[in-house]
Amino acid sequence: MATVRLSFSPAPVHVRTARLVGVAVARRAGVREDLLDEVRLAIGEACTRAVALHRQYNVPDPVLVEMSDSGAYAVRVVDRAPIEASIGLAALDADQLANESLNEDDLTTGVGFALLAGFVEDLQVRPVDEGVGTEVRMVWPVQR
């Protein structure tokens, strides 16, 4: 089993780094080549969400990304924002997306969740075990 941990200041510029590392570790772990685009997008969305929450709540703590390949490729993205964690958001339909009154931030959040839910079969969003924050956990199968 190998674990790679990356923690970064909650700034948009670092999300790309997290994506690159996440895909590199996925490839090394044996995730199928045709899934890597989805891995890249999903890790990016989870980190984007975490950075947005840290900025919204003025949380200077780093965002943590933990990747491990024990049996499958599992990625945890942990934020420290004081919110009720839930993935219970219904996906926005086309009418809602095109609605004039929907602001860009809410739209981006809804679209981000739609991408996570659409690209990650094994997805969990739950409160962290200790302290405040949310953990987005994503798992992909690996080939050995």
Next chain:
Amino acid sequence: MELSLATRAVGKHTVLEVGGEVDVYTAPRLRERLLELVDGGARHVVVDLGRVDFLDSTGLGVLVGALKRLRAAGGSFALVCGKEPLLKIFRITALDQVFPLHPTVDAAIGADPSGAGA
């Protein structure tokens, strides 16, 4: 790859060619450029995503914002996107039902009734 933005006029249409990665870090530059175009009088905008190799929810939010602004101004907005990985992103988010999506710039301009006669 860094974000690249290039604008050209095709008749009544303004074509914005986007390349590289559109994400939470680079999307503000795309938003700014689209705002500049609309403020500068562009009313029929085609965004060519042909050279985009990454697009996330932030980038999609910017594109929807531009679509709404242009429609409110009586204009039109269309996307050029022929790559399957990107098309899948539009399908999964239901945004394929919101944006006019075309495989080529010519097809996008030809399909725009409001800007016909370019």
